Amino acid sequence: MNPVTRISPVSDAQAAALASGDTLADLAGEIATTPAAARARRASPRSATRRRLLIGIPAAAALAVAGLVATSIGSPGQKVGPVTVGPPKAEAAALSFTRHGGYLDVIVRNPLADAKKYRAEFARYGLNISLTLVPASPSLVGTLVYASGPTTGPQIIPISAVGKCWTGGGGNVCPVGVRVPLDFKGQAYLTFGRAARPGELYETTAPANARGEALHGLSYVGKTVAQVLPLLAARHVVAAHYLLNEHCENVGSRTAPAGWYVTDADPYAQGEVQLWVSKTWPSTQQSCPGNLPSPTASPHNH
Amino acid sequence: MYPVSKGANVPAPPDPAPAERRRRFDELYRSHHREVLGYLLRRTPNTDDAADVFAETFLAAWRRLDDLPSDPEVRLWLYGTARRTLANYRRGERRRLALADRLRADLASRYQPPDFSGELAEVTAAFRHLPERDRELLSLVAWEGLDPGQIATVLGCTRNAARIRLHRARRRLADELARRRPQGDPPPARAFAPNGDIA
Numbered sequence: 001m002n003p004v005t006r007i008s009p010v011s012d013a014q015a016a017a018l019a020s021g022d023t024l025a026d027l028a029g030e031i032a033t034t035p036a037a038a039r040a041r042r043a044s045p046r047s048a049t050r051r052r053l054l055i056g057i058p059a060a061a062a063l064a065v066a067g068l069v070a071t072s073i074g075s076p077g078q079k080v081g082p083v084t085v086g087p088p089k090a091e092a093a094a095l096s097f098t099r100h101g102g103y104l105d106v107i108v109r110n111p112l113a114d115a116k117k118y119r120a121e122f123a124r125y126g127l128n129i130s131l132t133l134v135p136a137s138p139s140l141v142g143t144l145v146y147a148s149g150p151t152t153g154p155q156i157i158p159i160s161a162v163g164k165c166w167t168g169g170g171g172n173v174c175p176v177g178v179r180v181p182l183d184f185k186g187q188a189y190l191t192f193g194r195a196a197r198p199g200e201l202y203e204t205t206a207p208a209n210a211r212g213e214a215l216h217g218l219s220y221v222g223k224t225v226a227q228v229l230p231l232l233a234a235r236h237v238v239a240a241h242y243l244l245n246e247h248c249e250n251v252g253s254r255t256a257p258a259g260w261y262v263t264d265a266d267p268y269a270q271g272e273v274q275l276w277v278s279k280t281w282p283s284t285q286q287s288c289p290g291n292l293p294s295p296t297a298s299p300h301n302h
Numbered sequence: 303m304y305p306v307s308k309g310a311n312v313p314a315p316p317d318p319a320p321a322e323r324r325r326r327f328d329e330l331y332r333s334h335h336r337e338v339l340g341y342l343l344r345r346t347p348n349t350d351d352a353a354d355v356f357a358e359t360f361l362a363a364w365r366r367l368d369d370l371p372s373d374p375e376v377r378l379w380l381y382g383t384a385r386r387t388l389a390n391y392r393r394g395e396r397r398r399l400a401l402a403d404r405l406r407a408d409l410a411s412r413y414q415p416p417d418f419s420g421e422l423a424e425v426t427a428a429f430r431h432l433p434e435r436d437r438e439l440l441s442l443v444a445w446e447g448l449d450p451g452q453i454a455t456v457l458g459c460t461r462n463a464a465r466i467r468l469h470r471a472r473r474r475l476a477d478e479l480a481r482r483r484p485q486g487d488p489p490p491a492r493a494f495a496p497n498g499d500i501a
Binding site for chain 2: 002003004005006007008009010011012013014015016018019020023024026027028030031032034132134145146189191203243251252
């Protein structure tokens with residue numbers, strides 16, 4: 001018997017039993033509500049899934065409630081996007097609740113509050129809603145980046161504000177809160193983008209050249225590392241991390257060969273970006289197994 | 303469930319997923335989620351990474367559903383995608399997916415990687431001493447039950463290359479096991495029976 005067989009850490013059946021049936025079923029449902037946009041992106045050398053969850057919202061499905069947002073950010077402190085990121089007053093509520101007919105409109109007022117505080121404030125309204133905030137690149141601060149909940153019954157609706165952020169696709173309608181029906185039943189999970197602390201890595205990012213991001217308006221794709229670094233320096237932006245594409249896998253590195261080509265850039269942390277670089281240009285990543293409909297023989301036989 | 307933003311990188315408002323597409327995805331997920339989760343937990347003790355890569359793998363499958371091979375080859379596609387994504391996570395390209403929050407919590411609270419003792423601890427030590435590439439080849443045979451042709455599909459190499467590399471990996475494991483055996487202890491006739499069609 002192959003001795004490796006005997007040191008299998010876990011069987012498929014054991015692995016599946018570690019997650020509850022609800023967790024696994026809900027995850028499938030959440031994945032299936034994301035846009036199937038691969039066809040539009042297949043020509044791109046980048047992986048369609050490497051960024052944090054990217055979900056589009058049909059503009060028609062969002063409520064534009066600009067007035068509500070304007071009143072919700074009237075507190076002191078530094079304003080970044082629609083939320084206040086300065087030190088909150090100790091007694092301040094983390095969320096603001098405004099009743100509108102049969103709905104509660106909820107806006108995040110303190111994006112640095114403890115998740116328990118949000119949960120407690122929702123619970124005061126009888127709502128079982130879990131809210132988390134993740135450090136986001138500047139154009140996504142204050143926006144709702146992820147939500148899930150029951151598929152039947154009254155639904156939570158994102159509240160959008162025009163001009164509070166800019167999407168990679170050029171749109172500027174972004175959710176900044178949620179509208180919860182008073183008779184909402186079940187559990188919901190919401191994730192907002194918040195401003196990153198200095199040095200803190202972003203967990204959700206727009207393209208580095210999107211409006212509001214560090215490299216907006218800069219052209220870098222297809223240029224060499226040696227050409228791009230001075231452009232970054234002129235903006236006081238540092239290339240803090242590189243992903244070197246070799247043999248169809250991206251190798252993380254603190255440095256990159258000066259003559260390699262930049263294929264993409266991500267916001268990384270405040271004043272920092274991550275550059276995707278490739279030895280050749282145009283990049284040959286399209287021919288990698290993961291970027292094809294199915295894995296096929298690659299020229300790299302290691 | 304309701305769609306929400308993210309602002310970044312959104313090409314166009316998505317069409318509502320046709321019921322037929324959703325049905326196909328549900329079938330794929332139902333048939334293969336155990337295998338993908340098992341594959342990942344056998345590769346990494348980091349349950350957060352396993353949860354995120356699991357979600358990323360099926361997110362990729364959902365997005366490319368119309369291009370995926372049919373059963374049973376789709377299982378190999380899922381392994382290949384999970385393998386590359388996990389490799390990138392290990393190299394620092396790590397993103398925490400909000401949609402994997404609950405799976406991450408479930409796995410973190412319930413999974414304890416086994417701690418082998420005695421002879422199996424020896425095997426584990428020898429196995430861990432091998433290069434990652436060798437470990438993956440041996441694992442795909444021993445844990446996922448793949449043959450060299452299927453391994454070639456997962457790794458994106460030719461069948462012949464998979465056979466040669468597997469043969470070498472087995473030899474290196476046998477050498478490593480022999481090296482760890484106390485002196486005077488006679489080696490077995492074969493470290494282990496070849497599994498598959500190695501020449």
